[in-house]
Amino acid sequence: MQLNYMTGALVALALATQCATAADLPPKPTVSDIVKESKPGDWRALDPENTLYMDLPSGRVVIEMAPDFAPQTAANIRALAREKYYDGLYIIRSQDNYVVQWGDPDEEKPRPFKAKEKVTAEFTAPVASDKRFVRMKDIDGYAAQVGHSNGFPSARDPKTGRAWLTHCYAMVGVARGNETDSGNGSQLYVVSGHAPRHLDQNITVVGRVVAGMPLLSVMPRGTGPLGFYEKAEERTQIKSVRIAADVPEAERSQYEVMRTESPIYQRVVEAARNRGGPWTKVSPNHVELCNAPIPVRKK
């Protein structure tokens, strides 16, 4: 019994019956088939000025920031990183099926001069700032339109003229208190469970973990309220957070993200929407925004 229940494929026809002899569906290209066919121009490198390396004892987490959506927040995080604010701070929270969060557990470490204490909320952006949006045809309960913007899952509402990044797995947000301008980037979280999409438009989403997510997602769950660690020794210490542009070329992690505005990416989405082959018996002909993979590869 091999357990390759990810492979295989599907069909637009809803075979909603039990049938031990269901016919195999015709083969279809998988996401990895499509990635193999891609051309160099279907990919872009990460912008070193918008890439963070968070080095943990277990390895490196690579975060791509999204200045189209959160320019001021990205600038503040850059300032914090450049003055080494995050170095020696901790993973302070791991709430099952929700988020992993890092920062200063005691909120005592002085902030650098160049970083701001308050940053205007960037919960949404004008659609005009979001030039590379490509809409998915799939319906969504949380937003009028969903799709991808330059490698990030996003949504928009034509009625309000606003666009925003969505809380899919691996998306990085800026913790805040009750005041909308109380998140300055000194504490960040990553989505580590089922997408808490109700947070969309309520908090600044600043980027995505493009590599190293398994280092964060397995952090032992905190037993305090909201998954905060109760004891200092439960926390994992952050060695350093650097802007890729400040790291010598030889020490950079070289990743590329598939261009979500490229035609090939629509084939990736379609491969997730409708699978084929011998394993899949029924296809939903639908893919939820957060189930559409965004391919990343080493250069």
Added chain:
Amino acid sequence: MQLNYMTGALVALALATQCATAADLPPKPTVSDIVKESKPGDWRALDPENTLYMDLPSGRVVIEMAPDFAPQTAANIRALAREKYYDGLYIIRSQDNYVVQWGDPDEEKPRPFKAKEKVTAEFTAPVASDKRFVRMKDIDGYAAQVGHSNGFPSARDPKTGRAWLTHCYAMVGVARGNETDSGNGSQLYVVSGHAPRHLDQNITVVGRVVAGMPLLSVMPRGTGPLGFYEKAEERTQIKSVRIAADVPEAERSQYEVMRTESPIYQRVVEAARNRGGPWTKVSPNHVELCNAPIPVRKK
């Protein structure tokens, strides 16, 4: 800066603007407020005959099986557990943002006499077997109707007359090969990431982890294809899997699940759909099936 971004609240009005001075939304009861107000009759105990205890070195995982949807599979798992088939087997797979899976890595352990090698697929059930379905009003991209059946997230299609359990976080399924009757319960998986709803109707879903999920979700990710562990020493050994009915009363884990057919559960769903209070600035007036919490408590 306290990071209580789960607390707080919401409003049906879509304030899709940046505003550092957004007014607080009126307070609304939270899920925990509602749980506190519940009456004993709003809860049911787990049925000992349909409850599995998987004891790991780190503690106990409690799984509730759903015989309304998968009676033959539940019977086979019961037979396997009663003949101690799972004892000494392993967690064999941990794929980031997908599943954690357990069983015999080498498929060599003899199966007990009473368990079957093949079990008819129970990917869906007649809606008539699903007597306790309560529909949510929220739209869903994967199914015509979604809601809850006796404490499990479920879906149905009135056109086909079929109902099925859905692949939300913590749901337990039966690994299979390409043949629909090749899953016999000897290898099981639990959803440990964003709901892979495209698996719905393609595989037998047999239950839900009601306690101990954090013991499974933090399993180090396997580095082999599909997250399988490549080396024997990476696997965690299962001490035992028992049916609760076979465990002395004093050693049982006493949990109760909120009755999802009770009126109070609709208030829980509404609390997830529309939050209020000082933190939330925008409410989606929507909750995705897998974001609707199903409360569990210790008796």
